[in-house]
Amino acid sequence: MKIVAAYLLAVLGGNPNPSADDIRSILESVGAEAEDKRINHFLAEVKGKDITEVIAAGREKFASVPSGGSVAAIGVAAPASGGASGAPAAEEPKKEEKVEEKEESDEDMGFSLFD
Known part of the structure:
Protein backbone atom coordinates (compact mmCIF):
# COMPACT_ATOMS: atom_id res chain seq x y z
CA MET A 1 0.00 0.00 0.00
CA LYS A 2 2.78 2.44 0.78
CA ILE A 3 4.16 2.03 -2.75
CA VAL A 4 0.73 2.74 -4.24
CA ALA A 5 0.34 5.76 -1.97
CA ALA A 6 3.77 7.11 -2.95
CA TYR A 7 2.95 6.56 -6.63
CA LEU A 8 -0.35 8.43 -6.28
CA LEU A 9 1.37 11.27 -4.40
CA ALA A 10 3.86 11.62 -7.24
CA GLY A 48 1.40 2.29 -19.97
CA LYS A 49 -1.88 2.55 -18.04
CA ASP A 50 -3.74 5.72 -17.15
CA ILE A 51 -4.04 6.00 -13.36
CA THR A 52 -7.68 7.13 -13.53
CA GLU A 53 -8.56 4.01 -15.52
CA VAL A 54 -6.72 1.82 -13.01
CA ILE A 55 -8.64 3.42 -10.13
CA ALA A 56 -11.97 3.03 -11.98
CA ALA A 57 -11.26 -0.66 -12.62
CA GLY A 58 -10.43 -1.11 -8.94
CA ARG A 59 -13.69 0.50 -7.88
CA GLU A 60 -15.62 -1.90 -10.11
CA LYS A 61 -13.85 -4.84 -8.49
CA PHE A 62 -14.63 -3.55 -5.00
CA ALA A 63 -18.29 -3.17 -5.90
CA SER A 64 -18.58 -6.94 -6.31
CA VAL A 65 -16.89 -7.73 -2.98
CA PRO A 66 -19.29 -8.72 -0.15
CA SER A 67 -19.33 -6.07 2.54
CA GLY A 68 -19.73 -8.21 5.63
CA GLY A 69 -23.40 -9.19 5.44
CA SER A 70 -22.59 -12.76 6.46
CA VAL A 71 -20.77 -11.58 9.58
CA ALA A 72 -23.97 -10.17 11.03
CA ALA A 73 -25.79 -13.46 10.43
CA ILE A 74 -23.08 -15.37 12.27
CA GLY A 75 -23.17 -12.94 15.18
CA VAL A 76 -26.93 -13.45 15.65
CA ALA A 77 -26.77 -17.24 15.83
CA ALA A 78 -26.95 -18.53 19.40
CA PRO A 79 -25.66 -21.86 20.65
CA ALA A 80 -28.30 -24.59 20.87
CA SER A 81 -29.79 -25.17 24.29
CA GLY A 82 -30.18 -28.69 25.60
CA GLY A 83 -33.91 -29.07 25.01
CA ALA A 84 -35.94 -32.29 25.05
CA SER A 85 -36.13 -32.50 21.27
CA GLY A 86 -32.47 -31.65 20.73
CA ALA A 87 -33.41 -29.06 18.10
CA PRO A 88 -32.16 -25.55 18.64
CA ALA A 89 -34.86 -23.32 20.03
CA ALA A 90 -35.71 -20.23 18.02
CA GLU A 91 -35.29 -17.32 20.38
CA GLU A 92 -36.22 -13.77 19.63
CA PRO A 93 -33.54 -11.22 20.41
CA LYS A 94 -34.27 -9.35 23.60
CA LYS A 95 -35.36 -5.79 23.06
CA GLU A 96 -33.88 -3.20 25.32
CA GLU A 97 -36.41 -0.97 26.97
CA LYS A 98 -35.58 2.68 26.99
CA VAL A 99 -35.86 4.18 30.41
CA GLU A 100 -36.53 7.88 30.30
CA GLU A 101 -35.00 9.75 33.15
CA LYS A 102 -36.85 12.66 34.64
CA GLU A 103 -34.93 15.88 34.37
CA GLU A 104 -34.41 17.51 37.70
CA SER A 105 -35.47 21.09 37.84
CA ASP A 106 -33.93 23.84 39.90
CA GLU A 107 -36.97 23.77 42.18
CA ASP A 108 -36.22 20.20 43.20
CA MET A 109 -32.73 21.09 44.40
CA GLY A 110 -33.88 24.02 46.50
CA PHE A 111 -31.63 26.59 44.84
CA SER A 112 -30.97 28.13 41.48
CA LEU A 113 -27.64 28.00 39.71
CA PHE A 114 -27.95 31.65 38.75
CA ASP A 115 -28.77 33.15 42.21
Missing part, protein backbone atom coordinates in the same frame (compact mmCIF):
# COMPACT_ATOMS: atom_id res chain seq x y z
CA VAL A 11 1.04 11.66 -9.82
CA LEU A 12 -0.90 14.24 -7.80
CA GLY A 13 2.29 16.28 -7.57
CA GLY A 14 2.37 16.59 -11.36
CA ASN A 15 4.52 13.64 -12.39
CA PRO A 16 2.36 11.51 -14.73
CA ASN A 17 4.93 8.66 -14.90
CA PRO A 18 6.84 8.35 -11.63
CA SER A 19 10.02 6.30 -11.71
CA ALA A 20 11.32 3.89 -9.09
CA ASP A 21 13.66 6.63 -7.84
CA ASP A 22 10.72 9.02 -7.44
CA ILE A 23 8.78 6.48 -5.39
CA ARG A 24 11.85 5.55 -3.36
CA SER A 25 12.57 9.19 -2.51
CA ILE A 26 8.98 9.77 -1.38
CA LEU A 27 9.06 6.69 0.84
CA GLU A 28 12.46 7.55 2.31
CA SER A 29 11.33 11.11 3.05
CA VAL A 30 8.84 9.74 5.57
CA GLY A 31 11.14 7.06 6.96
CA ALA A 32 9.51 4.11 5.21
CA GLU A 33 11.56 1.28 3.77
CA ALA A 34 11.67 1.19 -0.01
CA GLU A 35 11.80 -2.36 -1.37
CA ASP A 36 13.14 -2.24 -4.93
CA LYS A 37 11.62 -5.58 -5.87
CA ARG A 38 8.09 -4.49 -4.95
CA ILE A 39 8.49 -1.05 -6.51
CA ASN A 40 9.65 -2.55 -9.79
CA HIS A 41 6.82 -5.10 -9.76
CA PHE A 42 4.23 -2.36 -9.17
CA LEU A 43 5.67 -0.15 -11.92
CA ALA A 44 5.60 -3.08 -14.33
CA GLU A 45 1.90 -3.61 -13.55
CA VAL A 46 0.90 0.03 -14.16
CA LYS A 47 3.26 0.70 -17.07
Whole structure:
Protein backbone atom coordinates (compact mmCIF):
# COMPACT_ATOMS: atom_id res chain seq x y z
CA MET A 1 0.00 0.00 0.00
CA LYS A 2 2.78 2.44 0.78
CA ILE A 3 4.16 2.03 -2.75
CA VAL A 4 0.73 2.74 -4.24
CA ALA A 5 0.34 5.76 -1.97
CA ALA A 6 3.77 7.11 -2.95
CA TYR A 7 2.95 6.56 -6.63
CA LEU A 8 -0.35 8.43 -6.28
CA LEU A 9 1.37 11.27 -4.40
CA ALA A 10 3.86 11.62 -7.24
CA VAL A 11 1.04 11.66 -9.82
CA LEU A 12 -0.90 14.24 -7.80
CA GLY A 13 2.29 16.28 -7.57
CA GLY A 14 2.37 16.59 -11.36
CA ASN A 15 4.52 13.64 -12.39
CA PRO A 16 2.36 11.51 -14.73
CA ASN A 17 4.93 8.66 -14.90
CA PRO A 18 6.84 8.35 -11.63
CA SER A 19 10.02 6.30 -11.71
CA ALA A 20 11.32 3.89 -9.09
CA ASP A 21 13.66 6.63 -7.84
CA ASP A 22 10.72 9.02 -7.44
CA ILE A 23 8.78 6.48 -5.39
CA ARG A 24 11.85 5.55 -3.36
CA SER A 25 12.57 9.19 -2.51
CA ILE A 26 8.98 9.77 -1.38
CA LEU A 27 9.06 6.69 0.84
CA GLU A 28 12.46 7.55 2.31
CA SER A 29 11.33 11.11 3.05
CA VAL A 30 8.84 9.74 5.57
CA GLY A 31 11.14 7.06 6.96
CA ALA A 32 9.51 4.11 5.21
CA GLU A 33 11.56 1.28 3.77
CA ALA A 34 11.67 1.19 -0.01
CA GLU A 35 11.80 -2.36 -1.37
CA ASP A 36 13.14 -2.24 -4.93
CA LYS A 37 11.62 -5.58 -5.87
CA ARG A 38 8.09 -4.49 -4.95
CA ILE A 39 8.49 -1.05 -6.51
CA ASN A 40 9.65 -2.55 -9.79
CA HIS A 41 6.82 -5.10 -9.76
CA PHE A 42 4.23 -2.36 -9.17
CA LEU A 43 5.67 -0.15 -11.92
CA ALA A 44 5.60 -3.08 -14.33
CA GLU A 45 1.90 -3.61 -13.55
CA VAL A 46 0.90 0.03 -14.16
CA LYS A 47 3.26 0.70 -17.07
CA GLY A 48 1.40 2.29 -19.97
CA LYS A 49 -1.88 2.55 -18.04
CA ASP A 50 -3.74 5.72 -17.15
CA ILE A 51 -4.04 6.00 -13.36
CA THR A 52 -7.68 7.13 -13.53
CA GLU A 53 -8.56 4.01 -15.52
CA VAL A 54 -6.72 1.82 -13.01
CA ILE A 55 -8.64 3.42 -10.13
CA ALA A 56 -11.97 3.03 -11.98
CA ALA A 57 -11.26 -0.66 -12.62
CA GLY A 58 -10.43 -1.11 -8.94
CA ARG A 59 -13.69 0.50 -7.88
CA GLU A 60 -15.62 -1.90 -10.11
CA LYS A 61 -13.85 -4.84 -8.49
CA PHE A 62 -14.63 -3.55 -5.00
CA ALA A 63 -18.29 -3.17 -5.90
CA SER A 64 -18.58 -6.94 -6.31
CA VAL A 65 -16.89 -7.73 -2.98
CA PRO A 66 -19.29 -8.72 -0.15
CA SER A 67 -19.33 -6.07 2.54
CA GLY A 68 -19.73 -8.21 5.63
CA GLY A 69 -23.40 -9.19 5.44
CA SER A 70 -22.59 -12.76 6.46
CA VAL A 71 -20.77 -11.58 9.58
CA ALA A 72 -23.97 -10.17 11.03
CA ALA A 73 -25.79 -13.46 10.43
CA ILE A 74 -23.08 -15.37 12.27
CA GLY A 75 -23.17 -12.94 15.18
CA VAL A 76 -26.93 -13.45 15.65
CA ALA A 77 -26.77 -17.24 15.83
CA ALA A 78 -26.95 -18.53 19.40
CA PRO A 79 -25.66 -21.86 20.65
CA ALA A 80 -28.30 -24.59 20.87
CA SER A 81 -29.79 -25.17 24.29
CA GLY A 82 -30.18 -28.69 25.60
CA GLY A 83 -33.91 -29.07 25.01
CA ALA A 84 -35.94 -32.29 25.05
CA SER A 85 -36.13 -32.50 21.27
CA GLY A 86 -32.47 -31.65 20.73
CA ALA A 87 -33.41 -29.06 18.10
CA PRO A 88 -32.16 -25.55 18.64
CA ALA A 89 -34.86 -23.32 20.03
CA ALA A 90 -35.71 -20.23 18.02
CA GLU A 91 -35.29 -17.32 20.38
CA GLU A 92 -36.22 -13.77 19.63
CA PRO A 93 -33.54 -11.22 20.41
CA LYS A 94 -34.27 -9.35 23.60
CA LYS A 95 -35.36 -5.79 23.06
CA GLU A 96 -33.88 -3.20 25.32
CA GLU A 97 -36.41 -0.97 26.97
CA LYS A 98 -35.58 2.68 26.99
CA VAL A 99 -35.86 4.18 30.41
CA GLU A 100 -36.53 7.88 30.30
CA GLU A 101 -35.00 9.75 33.15
CA LYS A 102 -36.85 12.66 34.64
CA GLU A 103 -34.93 15.88 34.37
CA GLU A 104 -34.41 17.51 37.70
CA SER A 105 -35.47 21.09 37.84
CA ASP A 106 -33.93 23.84 39.90
CA GLU A 107 -36.97 23.77 42.18
CA ASP A 108 -36.22 20.20 43.20
CA MET A 109 -32.73 21.09 44.40
CA GLY A 110 -33.88 24.02 46.50
CA PHE A 111 -31.63 26.59 44.84
CA SER A 112 -30.97 28.13 41.48
CA LEU A 113 -27.64 28.00 39.71
CA PHE A 114 -27.95 31.65 38.75
CA ASP A 115 -28.77 33.15 42.21
